[in-house]
Amino acid sequence: MSGKIALIAGATGLVGRELLNVVLENDHYSKIILLGRSSPGIKDNRIEELLINFDDLEQYKEKISAHDYYCCIGTTMGQAKSKEAFYKVDFTYIIELAKIAKEDSQFEQFHLVSSYGANANSGLFYNAVKGQVEEALKELSLRALHIYQPSLLLGYRKDFRLWEELAKIASGVFSFFIIGSRLKFWAIEGSEVAKAMFYVALSGEIDIHVHKSLEMKRIARTKEYKGDNSIAASV
Template identity: 70%
Template sequence: MAGKTALIAGATGLVGRELLNTLLSKDYYSKILILGRRSIEIKDNRIEEIIINFDELANYQDQISAHDYYCCLGTTMGQAKSKEAFFRVDFTYPVELGKLAKNDSQFETFCIVSSYGANSESALFYNSVKGQVEEALKDLDLKTLHIFQPSLLLGYRPHFRLWEEMAKLASSILSFFIIGSRLRFWAIRGSQVAEAMYYIATSDQEGTHVHKPLEMQKIAHQKEYKFDSSHSEVT
């Protein structure tokens, strides 16, 4: 066991839940801090839960310290009910977490789940917010920043999302007609994103990197990280 500490914010979401399972299946981390509004009710001697109010995240600096920060926070307009609430979860909270990481003497790597198509200038509110948070985190000049941009995410969600279910159905139909790497940009499993996050975060690759779906799928399949400039972007 490497004796390092991981931190997960958003461990109850699709990717966050898969990420926690991935970390628990490995012996790289001796401690896994979980930041959340409520208990995840998973028992493991490596897990330490910190129940917080994300609106007051800055007040928890003294309680939070980890080598690798994994930010899997995210919501939908349906759950958030307003653009302001959506922005707070998908922009404000991740940026505040990034600031805590920057001030943490143990900090080494910050990983965040964004979205394929993230662009601060997009006319689509969702893509615009994802682009804005990416830019804000880059501006923090973190030692190591990995931005993961999955396309349509497949996996179990406790909340039914009609448009995602329709997209999944379309994906399964198109899979009979689309072959090769093109399909890999259509959908990716949450478990594949989680595995890629783990292997990349523990690779000691410094700097700022943006990871696309095809790269994540290859890493999850190969169970290792090999830097490939054709699939990830260095900024």
């Protein structure tokens, strides 16, 4: 083991749960801190659970320290019930965690699961918040910031989402006809996103990088990150 510590915020969600599985299958981290409201129910001697209320995140600051921070928290308007509650989860909590990471003497990398279509100026509230949190993170000047923008996420969820189920059906029916650059709009497994996050983290690459679905699929399949997609090159 490398002796490094990973922190996963949101290990009970689709990507977070898959990421925890990937991390546990490898020996890169000697300690894995799980930050969340509830336990994923997985036992391992490397796991340390911090069950918290994210509204009081600052109170746990002294207990939070890791080399690699993986932020997989997020909600939906259906779960949040209001724009204010959605914004709190998908913006405020993420930025507060990133600020804690920046002040952490061990901190090396921050990895965020965002979404395809993230745009701070979007007329769609969901996309606008995703874009706003990305821009706010960039302004923090973190040593290394990796943003993952998956398209439709496939995988098991505890909560049923009708529009996603319909999209999955459409994905299966029409994927044969999707070619070229249009592939970037199509579905990706949560496990593929998780694997890509882990292999990108292994590279130790600094600065700001944005990862799209096609790149994540390739990394998950090849277990190789070439590190040639900096934000400067993608603008």
